[in-house]
Amino acid sequence: MSLALEPVADPTAPLARRNPVAKLGAALLFSLPLIATLDPLTPALALAVELVLLPFFGVRPLVLARRAWPLLITAGGILVTMVMFAAERTGALLVELGPFAVTTGVLSTALALVLRVFAVALPGIIVFATTDPTDLADALVQNAKAPARFAIGALAAFRLIPLLAREWQMLTLARRARGIDAGRNPLAKLRLFGSTAFALLVGALRRGVRLATAMDARGFDSGMPRTYARHQRFGPADTALLLGAALLSAAALTTSILTGFFNPVLS
Structure with missing residues (x-):
């Protein structure tokens, strides 16, 4: 059992160089709207955007797979849980496993949840794969x-x-x-x-x-003004990253609404 938590991305990649707070804020802005709907289209679009932007963060697909493998276990758990305990089994019957009926409605709901788990979790994985923890702590305090x-x-x-x-x-x-x-x-x-x-x-x-x-x-809670060895600057490019994340998230949600797939959590 080993955990590698240091940044593993190419530090020269254009989005990997952005301010840690900007990357963390962009991940939150991009992920939060995904929990507003239960349809599979919105997280699928978000996941596609994340994979397209992966090279701009300097993260190789193999590295991302090594970081994200626990999500596969989560996906399997969601699938088994939905098959066994789904309250509504709408749609056509595909397989009948004793008392458990696997229908197209159950698989569609399970697919939507699995896609949402990946779409929400991957931005956080990418942020920590491209950010030094010390830089993140400094940026949280300074910015x-x-x-x-x-x-x-x-x-x-x-x-x-x-x-x-x-x-x-x-x-x-x-x-x-x-x-x-x-x-x-x-x-x-x-x-x-x-x-x-x-x-x-x-x-x-x-x-x-x-x-x-x-x-x-050692005086970490002394209340006196602190100095910093590494200054974290928040520039126009960081603001553009936040705006871009918000616009892409809104575009995915708007596409879901216009195509009729939107299924709000609170209805």
Whole structure:
């Protein structure tokens, strides 16, 4: 289990060079309207736009696939859940699996949800694949006027995620060395996973308390004006990125409305 959270994109790509706050804001502006409708067309259009813009962020498709593979598990879970527990099974019957009837309406709803998950999650993955965490924290404080305590605390937590992955490996190896192994028993594996996760949670809480005490002792919450080693500038190109994200999102939503696919969440 390993987590790579450092930027993996080409730093010379035109959109990768933009201000971290601008990229984060563009991701939010582009993603939020997607949750206003349940139709499959809007997220499909948004997903197509994201894939077209991928080279401008300097992210290679293989790198994106390595970052986004957990979404495939989510998609599978959505499909299974919809097949088993869908309240409305409209449309033509395709397959009947015992008490579960797979219809075109169920598949259409599942497809819309899967596309929405990918369309909403990919902008965030692209932002973190093209942004140094320290630059993001600096930009949040300097450009978004976020509290320094929040931004620096979030940066510290972000930096600790790979450490948690290594600790999980250490806990697993230590338990295996002591003869604690679930073998092929799925229930034993589940119990072992739960106990290992609890041990990791306890260790993370203890480390968080020590880190917070150390940061306060070093004056991170003194309230005095701070200086910055790296200044983050928000220029016209960053504003254009925000406007472009809003316009593209509105265009996808408008296309859905004009073609009759729009299905609002609140109706």
